[in-house]
């Protein structure tokens with residue numbers, strides 16, 4: 001829906017509701033079409049009573065506040081929101097190819113060119129976020145969707161905050177992606193997303209997270225940096241993973257150097273236009 005200068009109140013009747021696309025802890029997501037314009041979107045329906053018991057209203061408010069102001073090709077758009085007596089509705093960009101983690105589970109692991117393309121797109125999205133001093137804090141395959149041209153879309157800003165900060169809400173879900181400073185409850189900054197990018201890249205290439213274990217063992221392995229990159233991973237990819245998975249946040253490779261890393265350049269150099277090919281051939 002185009003946001004007009006005099007926005008009319010939004011309500012459920014504006015939308016034709018289609019099939020369920022997925023479900024999360026506090027509700028479901030449906031395919032939806034705005035009746036007036038035919039605009040297709042995803043409508044996330046959350047139940048107020050469950051939000052209250054889950055004490056996640058603050059996170060939801062933050063998710064709406066942060067995500068509605070973001071504009072980047074690799075960040076899922078939040079176009080607007082409205083509510084009725086029982087439910088909150090988020091009008092979200094529809095990602096045409098669905099959830100990345102389902103693709104990862106089906107494929108087992110991704111090829112190095114495919115993983116490099118995803119890591120490069122993530123680095124671009126995170127660089128945009130960090131320039132706005134927003135940290136995502138919950139980078140994992142489950143929070144990445146895929147657009148209709150195969151581009152990735154970072155979503156679920158329920159854990160995002162403005163840096164620096166420390167955590168006030170109890171952690172829930174997998175610990176696999178948490179950096180040591182968040183496990184310790186220390187104050188932390190944008191560099192937590194660099195650690196999670198390293199965990200994400202490892203999982204893309206290996207099919208499992210580097211510190212995957214029982215919750216207690218995972219925490220011990222994270223703080224001791226106890227992981228091994230399998231031999232089938234190329235030396236360049238292993239180099240990038242080890243430059244991101246550093247206990248000291250200040251030693252993690254900055255995003256602009258991630259984008260320029262040999263492994264990324266090897267797989268992601270943009271295809272040359274015919275003119276560029278012609279010019280390069282003349283220069284040989």
Ligand SMILES: Cc1cc(Cn2cc(-c3c(Cl)cnc4nc(-c5cn(C)nc5C)[nH]c34)cn2)no1
Nearest residue numbers: 021022023024027028029042094095096097098
């Ligand atoms: C509640 C709740 C559920 C979820 C997880 N979730 C996200 C979606 C979703 C969104 Cl938000 C936007 N676009 C989507 N496109 C799909 C999709 C496309 N195909 C071909 N298959 C699927 C599935 N899902 C989308 C659905 N569930 N987070 O909070």
